[in-house]
Amino acid sequence: MLFVLLMILALSCNVQGDERYSKEFQEFAARSKNHTNNWAVLVDTSRFWFNYRHVANVLSIYRSVKRLGIPDSQIILMIADDMACNPRNPRPATVFNNANQHINVYGDDVEVDYRGYEVTVENFVRLLTGRLQPGTPRSKQLLTDEGSNILIYLTGHGGDGFLKFQDSEEITSQEMADALEQMWQKQRYHEIFFMIDTCQAASMYERFYSPNILAVGSSLVGEDSLSHHVDSSIGVYIIDRYTYYALEFLENVTPNSTKSMGEFLTVCPKRVCISTVGIRKDLFRRDPYSVPITDFFGSVRPVKVISGDLDEDIVIVKDETVRTVKTGRYRYVPPLVIS
Template identity: 30%
Template sequence: MWWPISVLASLLAVIVAANAKVQLPFLELGTDYWAFLVCGSRNYTNYRHQADVAHGYHTMLNLGVRPDRIITMMFDDVALSKENPRPGVLINSPNGPDVYKGVIVDYKGWDVTPENFLKVLSGNKTAMKGIGSGRVIESDSNSTVFVYFVDHGGPGVLFFPDYVPLGADDLHNTLANMYRKKQYKNMILFIEACFVGSLFEEIIEEHTNILVFSATARDEGSWPWYCDGVNVTSCKGDEFSIKLWEYMDSVNPGEYKTLNEMYQRVRTGISHSHLNLYGDLSLGAFSFIPNKLGKKQVKTGSRTLETTQQKSVKPTDTQIFYLEQTIAQSKNLQTRLNAQKELDNLLSGRTRFDEMMAHLVTVATADAPQLREKVNNVHLPLNLDIFPCYRELYESFRKYCFSIQDDYVLSQMYKLANICVLHINTAKLLREMPRICKPYGQLGSTTAS
């Protein structure tokens, strides 16, 4: 069940206030903890995503999750990238410590796929044999599973390298199977991406012992954070992830802090999107500390949810920021010229893209013009039944139109989803899409996978 954020925030505030002076029993989520930390992107322009995962790795250790119960999945091409001015180092805050040091990556490179993500999550050890470390979440009915995912997102989808989509239907099918097989006692999902709410709003059921912290509502982008151009030419983190890890880092070992308290603190620290909770809200009363005897092991540069305004970039402009920083800071003339050319192509490509999308929507709604405004302007709630239609449109669009390696393109994908939600016949659009898209070409940048 989904609750409007304003109502939920008010309810939780009352609960926290009412119990502020009452000694509550220590409610633990369980005694057996697993953590699965996943970054779905690649390339240096997405520096922030891999830095977020690296930071989270140390945070989980600091909270007491055993190292053999933490599994990481990320392309792992940023720390040692030739574009990284500090080879082998990732920082997640201005002048922060190296969070990459000591991180064990179980699955990297092209092993980072939606299929492998679901296999690891669901404990399919046989299927992962010979791939990466082969480790999977071997949880049972006594286990609490933390899943953290960061990358780009679109309506009803999370993305993996080169924008290969994981649809909400496949994710929910896996979660439902795990629930039926009693593969967990409680599961907490922390998801940082654009439009995350669209994967859960009016979709996730509340009786499956899963609580989702969604960085964004169904119509919102996820904001990059610490975008100051100092030390690295890309952003160092993402707003929700930064606030989440910094809050967890501020908690002393053994201190009783509930998920509701975490929600309140992190929610009020976020300035550009709305943190939402979905699923089983009763889990909010439980402590999120895996081990009451956990000890701080690694300094992660906690800023304890500082309230001073940090430099951020619009979600659709992260590639523009990266290219502008490269032009301003590179000492190599050819590098600057290449970046300027790519920036020019990117900006002109967006104009072409807007024209093309308008054409596609016009064709799609030719027999239902009264729906055209809704398709163009409203982020409609999704349901799992639309995904065969939505997936077919998405794959055709990806093949014939734009390669979807740009957040600006992703920000418009809700129009394809709307066509399916409104049950508009897609036969004509699918037939005409190759012809319509051919004159427009591809969007300029190729650095955002």
């Protein structure tokens, strides 16, 4: 459903059933109906100190999507959250993704939605499909609709056709595919970018059968996904190779960037990744090279701003109904915002 805020400073407003409206506004309404908002579901499925790199992976992606405009209210972050305050951490309350320790990706404003033993297969599937328990806080809900583009990023330990959750359970590739199909049937997404950094990552998207999904995995079936480098002061590997090079690309992306998803899919060739990055795009209806990277990693705010005095009809799009308002002469501040 489209939600419209029309703020008008006027003395009167006469709503009429006139079906006349400008071609410009008609096209604007049509574009907005398709893709209206962006969400991110970022999940680290592992725990324990030696998996430090997985927390760094997911927090780095979290930092990137926030920088590019997706607000915390539209990001679901699921992590064990046991690294920043681990007694073995030489720098408490920090997580770094580079041996130079330039950026503390834990930061001061990380909002973890599911932490510790809340990071389960059941909670993950319920989150995606909208079948959460009554009374679940709004911050723990994926409130998407048919206009939502969703980035789903997963990191942890995987195998051929499964992804482990905290060394105690696993989700299979078929269960993942069925969850996405439920999302499609319930009109919970417009497009999905599925991104996974694990061993044998490509096996997790092989069974997908729902439309409008673009998928990338850090390794093919039978291959391991490798870590990038150790920070000797911390004593563990601190980031995985695929995510490291993905972040290197994202650091050069701005909210107004012209970079495409097609370019992003090539960020980690085998000579640097060691593993072979897998890509699946047969379910995706658009050419990735024509899709701005901000369609998944950024924020969508289609706004039509009109200033000055107008005496023409404008279009209001509300609850998928198009109608005209006889404007008369008054000022709009702003006249139309669709989000």
